Amino acid sequence: MKFTYIKISLVVVALLSLNSCNIDDVVPQNALEESNVIRDEASAITLLNRIYTTYRGPAGSGLRVPLLHPTVTSRLSAAGQELQYVRPDSEGVADHNILPSSNLILTIYRSEYYTINNTNFFIELVENGAANVDDTRKNELLAEARFFRGYSHFNLLRVFGQFYDTNSEFGIVGSTTPYRENETRPRNTVQENYDLIISDLQFAADNGRTNREHFYISATAARAALAKVQLYMGDYTNAAANALSVINNTDGYALATSYGDIFNTKYGPETIFAPFAGDIVEGEISISSHLNSVASPSTYFRILADDQDGVPGDGSFDNTTGYDPRYSFVFSDPAGNPKYPFAVRQAGGGNTVNMLRMAEMYLIYAEAEARRSGGVLADALDKLNDIRNRAGVPPKMLSDKATLLEDIRNEKILELFKETGESWFDFVRYDRLGDIDAAALRPTITNPGKLIFPIPQSALAGNNALVPNP
Numbered sequence: 001m002k003f004t005y006i007k008i009s010l011v012v013v014a015l016l017s018l019n020s021c022n023i024d025d026v027v028p029q030n031a032l033e034e035s036n037v038i039r040d041e042a043s044a045i046t047l048l049n050r051i052y053t054t055y056r057g058p059a060g061s062g063l064r065v066p067l068l069h070p071t072v073t074s075r076l077s078a079a080g081q082e083l084q085y086v087r088p089d090s091e092g093v094a095d096h097n098i099l100p101s102s103n104l105i106l107t108i109y110r111s112e113y114y115t116i117n118n119t120n121f122f123i124e125l126v127e128n129g130a131a132n133v134d135d136t137r138k139n140e141l142l143a144e145a146r147f148f149r150g151y152s153h154f155n156l157l158r159v160f161g162q163f164y165d166t167n168s169e170f171g172i173v174g175s176t177t178p179y180r181e182n183e184t185r186p187r188n189t190v191q192e193n194y195d196l197i198i199s200d201l202q203f204a205a206d207n208g209r210t211n212r213e214h215f216y217i218s219a220t221a222a223r224a225a226l227a228k229v230q231l232y233m234g235d236y237t238n239a240a241a242n243a244l245s246v247i248n249n250t251d252g253y254a255l256a257t258s259y260g261d262i263f264n265t266k267y268g269p270e271t272i273f274a275p276f277a278g279d280i281v282e283g284e285i286s287i288s289s290h291l292n293s294v295a296s297p298s299t300y301f302r303i304l305a306d307d308q309d310g311v312p313g314d315g316s317f318d319n320t321t322g323y324d325p326r327y328s329f330v331f332s333d334p335a336g337n338p339k340y341p342f343a344v345r346q347a348g349g350g351n352t353v354n355m356l357r358m359a360e361m362y363l364i365y366a367e368a369e370a371r372r373s374g375g376v377l378a379d380a381l382d383k384l385n386d387i388r389n390r391a392g393v394p395p396k397m398l399s400d401k402a403t404l405l406e407d408i409r410n411e412k413i414l415e416l417f418k419e420t421g422e423s424w425f426d427f428v429r430y431d432r433l434g435d436i437d438a439a440a441l442r443p444t445i446t447n448p449g450k451l452i453f454p455i456p457q458s459a460l461a462g463n464n465a466l467v468p469n470p
Contacts, residue, residue: 126141143209355420367380405435
């Protein structure tokens with residue numbers, strides 16, 4: 001077997017209908033050749049919409065599971081301190097025993113490279129003038145594609161690479177040109193990966209459109225992703241600056257008035273980017289309700305939520321009183337998860353996932369400001385307390401930097417739980433930065449290699465230039 005897990009067939013790319021430009025109209029109809037898959041602006045948008053759909057599934061095919069899919073995020077949340085998997089995890093993610101033969105990690109790997117290869121075909125064709133548009137419009141189209149190329153590389157890096165160490169040789173295979181035939185490519189260094197990711201996201205932030213529906217990429221959405229990536233790579237000064245720019249945007253993004261409003265309106269002001277959820281298709285993230293039967297609160301999370309009212313130990317058995325209201329918002333409902341209220345077919349389609357939302361920008365700013373050289377801890381605390389104030393819990397008081405950083409990590413659990421699995425990546429980052437001891441908190445993390453996923457066995461077998469993780 002060669003490099004087929006990354007290579008994408010031109011036939012697959014070209015199976016597009018050019019009769020509509022809607023983001024939810026992706027039904028294959030006409031087989032086209034690479035030379036004419038983009039002939040004008042309308043056909044360029046149709047191919048771009050194909051790229052958008054890769055971020056919402058489908059998982060049902062068994063070939064591609066995006067990192068946002070609950071099949072993945074529930075396990076990631078259980079790998080850290082947020083949740084506990086309530087049934088045996090056959091993939092080994094929740095108990096840090098993932099094997100290179102895992103089908104789940106192979107489908108994640110394929111999914112992200114599938115998106116990357118689609119974007120590379122799109123970028124090459126549009127850069128060569130196939131869309132027949134002026135330079136400004138060309139750059140707007142390229143901005144959207146480069147966002148997805150950059151963010152998919154970021155997803156791959158933080159799952160399969162030592163993303164926490166810019167000096168590491170164990171990055172992932174970066175790709176800026178399409179695969180047209182079976183070929184092998186070696187891993188890049190982590191710094192090389194970040195250089196590519198930052199270049200793509202900066203281009204998207206500089207050239208993206210404004211005032212768009214929140215299921216489309218905008219300049220502000222790209223800047224939000226840029227801030228997140230910079231936090232991960234330790235560029236705290238720029239992470240803080242970009243996060244603050246997003247917070248102060250004039251593009252219509254803002255904290256929702258109440259926590260529940262975020263989820264009752266799929267694309268409200270708090271949502272910076274969420275994949276479009278139109279007609280429900282079995283297997284897509286848009287149908288998932290993230291039912292509580294999949295993952296329940298960990299003991300750590302329950303105690304954390306119980307402490308938020310200032311009275312430890314007063315949380316009720318039914319999860320309705322004595323807890324952080326965000327915790328009770330989900331876990332006092334025995335029927336499901338109100339963060340995903342559109343579990344059944346209805347007008348407006350199914351659920352989506354908030355890949356980026358405004359509250360996370362506040363917390364990215366808070367952490368980056370606390371960590372950066374010359375950072376003002378009081379400013380970091382203010383942003384943390386803005387989120388706590390919206391949640392209806394008492395503000396945190398400033399004691400020292402270490403305590404503030406741990407408060408920020410815990411706040412992200414309270415704010416984002418059962419959404420994107422972000423708490424796992426925070427868990428890894430904080431361990432590598434020396435703020436926590438992951439092995440002491442999760443004894444199944446028996447060595448640092450447990451902090452990232454193994455490269456899929458099929459990928460290693462098909463690419464003799466690819467070395468496994470240590």
